[in-house]
Amino acid sequence: MGGFEFFLGATMGALARVRRKLRDLRSYANIRGVVFFAQRRVRQSAPRRRIAGLVARFLPPAKPVDPQLAPDVRHLQDQGFVNLDGLVTPAMAEEMRRHFEKSKVFAPYLEHSPVVSLQEAAKLDSHVLQIADQDLITCPHLLDIANDSKVLSIVEGAFGCKPTIGLMMAWWSVPTTDRKARHAQLFHRDYDDVDFLKLFIYLNDVDSENGPHEFVRSSQLSPKLRGAGRYSDEEVAAAFPPDQIVSFTGPASSAFIVNTTGLHRGLNVQKGTRLILQVVFSMLPMAYGPARPFQRREFSSTNAAIDPYINRVYVDHA
Template sequence: MTAIDTTTDRPAPSKPKVSQFRRLLWHVNRTDLGWAIKAALTTLQLPARAKRIELLNRLPSKPEWSEASRKLAADGYVDVSELVDRSLAEAVAAVGEAKVSRLNELTDKQQLGHKSFWVSLLDEDLVNGAFATDHPFVRYALQPAALRIIGDFMHDLPQLSDVLLTLSQPTPNQALSYSQLWHLDHDDKRVCKLFIYLTDVRDTADGPFTFIPAGPSRPFRNTLKSHMSDAQVFAKTGPDAVKEMIAPRLSSFIVNTARCLHMGSRIQSDHNRLLYTATYIQQPRIFPEPPPRFRAAGALTELERAVMRL
């Protein structure tokens, strides 16, 4: 795909204000103290957790899914390209390609505009900030393979927090920023992201998702730094620990981004990368629950309602 100029004269959107309580909680959650908060919240909701586990156990189980869950727990990541539903992935890709064909129009409408190196392409699909549950991006995230692999790792039915479609593009002469720098995700103590490459990622020029597995990432577990440079990271791990997800279109993988230090979107000239992301956390959420991200459309199972908190 050829890079497209999306420069406009729109003013940058202002950042939402963050309460002091939430800011404090965010810093606490960066440390092992966050586990104490998580345990306390879970203890207050034991009946609800028992019900979620019951629902998780209703999902089908396969040996290859169990092995994927074991690898996710041990290494912090797993390639699930051969385990997920190919037809659902193709449906996601069709939506993504249709969005890219209207790129300039959608760029003007995007709500998340603070990252100059990527464009969020699903904003027009939201109604009052929520996706319909029959949206292909939501259906992909709800497939049994994904829920079972992540659920067995979490020992709990995961909560689907968000789905996202982003087109990463080159930003020549701009310093690396935000998720182009090394970081951990602190949405909660356990955060798993399910990705699909919707374009081929052939080499480093395509800006692959790049990470350090859970073991070598351990020295950064209690760091209060938000984003770190290569030099800061390699001083503790060395570059040999780094893994780049070089893979063809429709490759799908799961990463525990709360444990695996990661970065991406370092796109070089004349390249770009279209990426699907679904984010899951383990209930109960440490932070105050945000407004609903999903709205019911059609019949839903009890399990699906629990996953999306509907």
């Protein structure tokens, strides 16, 4: 390739990157986006907790924590995670997995990813195949799990105010051709809202080979490695002893809440696939959440009463 062609190619590439950045920024040009970028600038845990405490005072108050759940709240605050045995039964997980096997997926890290069936998705060579929103909300049990009284009590206890269901997602983690770790498969911290917690549920069995979630115990409180980028295994090993890394392996239906301002990742898949559901509880509506709520009748769920405030981002109560 001649010098001029190379220059032209590089310039076109740079222009395409700028155009992509501008388009991404446009989707944050609203109040959620302003809050998102403002809180992201505060990285250390003490000032973040002070800001969250202040914001909590202006939000609907939390119900008193069920005394039986107080140890779970403390575990979450000290260790950064808590296991939730029995939240989902194996039969529920199986029903949800069957639903997602028939659902459409897309590659969230690809620009202009097509939305395709799971069978067609191999051609995308993407490590993440995310379930399209319309198929997510029609998943059996979704709304009931997100509104489980035990989950809400633990989250309210940790926040000190009522939470908002800010984001729900489900995705398949699959091996790529090169099997290399990329994006959230590398250790990182999330700075998604003034305070937030992520509920994860495995919908198939997860062992060391098909992408267990990993978390550095208590790292949400540590001043080390507080940047918003990705960290190598060597950097994490230099900062934290190996026995601080918790690997969440377990059968389908395993559920746990994680404070992902701590260092975490989903290990890259070597063999098989992992199907995971995530519900993010935030203080404020999240920048990544749906632009408009869905109708209650669109969800597959029981008719149990749900709190309109907690569900306002996802469920239109008008």
